[in-house]
Amino acid sequence: MPRKKKEEEVKQGAPEWMGTYGDMVTLLLCFFVLLFSMSSVDAQKFQAIIQSFNGSLGFLDGGKTLVEEQYIDKGLRNDKSIDQKQETENFNNLEKQIKDYLNNNGLDKDVSVMNESVGLLLRFQDNILFDSGKADLKSNSQKTLRYISTLLNKNEFKDKFIRIEGHTDNDPIRYNSKYPTNWELSVARSSNVVRFLVESTDIDPKRISASGYSEYHPVAPNDSPQNKAKNRRVDILILKTQFVKDEPTRLED
Template identity: 30%
Template sequence: MAKKKKHEEHGAGERWAVPYADFLSLLLALFIALFAISTIDKKKLASFVEAISAAFSFKPISTSAPPSIIEGVGVKQKREDTKKKIKERVEQIVKKLNLEGKVQVEVIPMGVRIRILDYILFNPCSVEIKKEYQELLSSVAEVIKEANLPVEVEGHTDNIPPSGNCIYPSNWELSAARAASVVRFLIQSKNLPPAMFTAVGYADTRPIAPNTSEIGRSMNRRIEINLITGTDKEEEYKEKVKTEKVETNEEVRPNLEGTGKSNKQ
């Protein structure tokens, strides 16, 4: 009796189902990812879609940096160049006035710091700036005006409380009053916008030297003028300037439309 022929197995013809299922899973994952990042920035979303498209079509993804990264590097380099120029400019002023050792200039992450020992600006327990050093602050004000950056002026003291005949009861009031005095002089010197400045007193909470000797204490008694760039404060200042310009334009607009007089009181 003849043997029956075995039927051919059809399993091999269904192998397409496995990669097809994988493809559907990947497609589902893609849509879930797109939904999850639906609130992302449009530029970032476009970059993401481009990368996914390149991956599915097996095209090599470019290794060059995205435009946003390149732009960020350019902005950072520009800020560093600005810091360097400001530092060099102030150092020239210090050298011209023969104040080396009494005034220090350094680049810091937040911008440029100008550190002035307090005894060259003030007499003990006084907030009145000495006339012989007003030229220094006036020259610094010119640099601030050209840089057009927000400025934070800090007052610092040593850990010895003010003497009994001092009108300021503690180093907090004294350091804050000296910072405010410097801010006032800088504003009036070059007619700078007040919104550019912040004055703060730290008393003896941020020493740069031990308060165990007269040399250390003299180093801690200082004024620091910080020109700020590349931080939120710079953006806040720019927004203030824009707002003030808009408000100013609104106030003077009636002058252009009608009576020839401004509503400004």
């Protein structure tokens, strides 16, 4: 009798090549996830990529939670580095210490402290630092500047750039051979503050600058004695790290 052919065995499940293919796709996915984790995310580009996938490959139908700004961009805006958070905390502490000192010494009405995005701004009305039409520092003002310098020489602020700006009102100076115009007076005042901080309080000269703006950067209209007094001032600005790159002096020399 002729032999019966052995029936071919039919294997159950997916073909064998599918296992290899699945492993390859998984490895590729892991590779791209690794690349993604090592890169910085641009929220707008990420949204554009997700939208391009939306519906085109038969999945991510709707995809609302992947493209809504509140889920992506908001998180990135709030994601500050540890250094930035520490710097913000340091500036908040500096603001508090200086305000406490001014309040305890009755100077809070003549010196303003403003914590701005670029740094901490100390605004001195000119009568606190100088006599009218002069640029020599008053002896009483030196005590305040010494206290501020001790704070700025601490480790958390020793690399911060300090900008000193002199300002005047629009009243022309009465005859004065030393300061013929407000330009010379504003520059002399800021320069003398810088000189005192460098020579008397050991502030590193590489991290400090002086500039004078005469009457051309007012903070109030020059239409009353009160407003003119506001414009006669010296501003001390302690810059945050991200704004130091715009300064002419390089701290890394």
